[in-house]
Amino acid sequence: MPTPLPAKLALEDGTVVEGQSVGAVGETAGELCFNTSMSGYQEILTDPSYSGQVMLMTYPHIGNYGAFEEATEAPRPHVAGLVVRQFSRDPSNSDMEETLAAYMERHGLVGISGVDTRKLVRHIREQGVMNCVISSEDLDDASLVAKAKAVPSMAGLELASRVTAGEPYDFAESGERRVAVLDYGVKRNILRSFAHLGCAVRVFPAGTSFDDVMAWEPDGIFFSNGPGDPRAMPEAVDLARQVIGSGTPTFGICLGHQLMALAEGLEVYKMKVGHRGANHPVLNLTTGHVEISTQNHGFAVQEAGLDGIAEVDHRNLNDQTVEGLKFLRFPGFSVQYHPEACPGPHDSRYLFDQFVALMDGRELAQPAVPEPSADPVEDA
Numbered sequence: 001m002p003t004p005l006p007a008k009l010a011l012e013d014g015t016v017v018e019g020q021s022v023g024a025v026g027e028t029a030g031e032l033c034f035n036t037s038m039s040g041y042q043e044i045l046t047d048p049s050y051s052g053q054v055m056l057m058t059y060p061h062i063g064n065y066g067a068f069e070e071a072t073e074a075p076r077p078h079v080a081g082l083v084v085r086q087f088s089r090d091p092s093n094s095d096m097e098e099t100l101a102a103y104m105e106r107h108g109l110v111g112i113s114g115v116d117t118r119k120l121v122r123h124i125r126e127q128g129v130m131n132c133v134i135s136s137e138d139l140d141d142a143s144l145v146a147k148a149k150a151v152p153s154m155a156g157l158e159l160a161s162r163v164t165a166g167e168p169y170d171f172a173e174s175g176e177r178r179v180a181v182l183d184y185g186v187k188r189n190i191l192r193s194f195a196h197l198g199c200a201v202r203v204f205p206a207g208t209s210f211d212d213v214m215a216w217e218p219d220g221i222f223f224s225n226g227p228g229d230p231r232a233m234p235e236a237v238d239l240a241r242q243v244i245g246s247g248t249p250t251f252g253i254c255l256g257h258q259l260m261a262l263a264e265g266l267e268v269y270k271m272k273v274g275h276r277g278a279n280h281p282v283l284n285l286t287t288g289h290v291e292i293s294t295q296n297h298g299f300a301v302q303e304a305g306l307d308g309i310a311e312v313d314h315r316n317l318n319d320q321t322v323e324g325l326k327f328l329r330f331p332g333f334s335v336q337y338h339p340e341a342c343p344g345p346h347d348s349r350y351l352f353d354q355f356v357a358l359m360d361g362r363e364l365a366q367p368a369v370p371e372p373s374a375d376p377v378e379d380a
């Protein structure tokens, strides 16, 4: 195996770290984020919500089960770059179609390994999220730091137009009810989740007019996840306002949740450090149960001003931030986290069933949680 080329990671605050090039040789830039998932690197790399973000994986060993199409959330990677502690260059897995290195090279994805990821995470946690550059071409510290400083801030950045569908398309043509998906960078498993529950699913590009969405006669409207700052998306907020005004059942995930909140006059803010991982505890305030959730967001809905507009029905147990809203003025709800998982646990999958119930005009059933067994061996 050839010796990997040297690479550097530079942060806008002047921090520079040396490592080895992984994936494509080249240079990339974006907001440096970290994800605490212990597996699922492919789902993370291909999540369109990560457009414009360089992903640092806190799990120390990445690439160890190779790469395969089935584990992707989109046809290509969307992260701007990858930062890892140890990169597996010679993985072995009967399901893999290629190595992660080959996948990254094929898609021009630049990465760096050999980085003290724990130290960097502690740095970002203390200082707040910041922009960075990874390069295996330019190894001059001052030049790299200057490039990192020049990366536009994520605050105020509209990125959904980069990843939305070019044309409307049917993901599932037939079903008992029709879900119109507003695509700001939708993950495949959200579409699969609706189809699996017997929904016809039509995906509409960002920028589709209210009339064009309604002409399809949807039973429910879904605002998808996606990259960037929702406050820089006035057109999408306007559309959400029209949808809300029509009284059509509405559901939103992550960016979609933020857009629905903005449409109802609530505020969204940029967090010091976002939530990204597959192990974040969320309290369901209706059932009193804790869900272990998948998360990927750097913005959040402000709790102030909710009176008469929405109730917080899910809350993050790490920092108490708003994780879910039940709206009071129209039939709709939204979550900041990811019930579609991919990667992650399925504790929150019931939210898709609840949306189907809302479209059908049925009572929203709460998820059944098994009683813990007295004998831990029985659980195994």
Ligand SMILES: NC(=O)CC[C@H](N)C(=O)O
Binding pocket: 049, 224, 225, 226, 227, 228, 229, 230, 253, 254, 255, 256, 274, 296, 297, 298, 299, 300
């Ligand atoms: N996964 C998402 O939809 C992310 C939403 C938004 N871009 C944020 O970072 O908060």
